[in-house]
Amino acid sequence: MPSLGRRLAARLIDCSLLGLTFAAVWGLGFHATTSDCNGVSRCYGWSAFGITILVVLIGAVATLLYDSIGLAYWGKP
Structure with a gap:
């Protein structure tokens, strides 16, 4: 069993x-x-907003999957 550190x-x-x-x-x-x-500022704003939402959603799902698989296969985190 690995140490806590x-x-x-x-x-x-x-x-x-x-x-x-x-x-x-x-x-x-x-x-x-x-x-x-x-140089159209609205284009930058909406693009950044869409990408941010997409990355946040993918990040949340990926983190949950990673933690679930980690707990299932490797035991305690």
């Missing part, structure tokens, strides 16, 4: 990787969506 460190790394992944997805989506905006 190792489990906490692994959990912190997992959360950091999830956060960095979703930040990268948001940035890539924003760049792809707003590349044709040509």
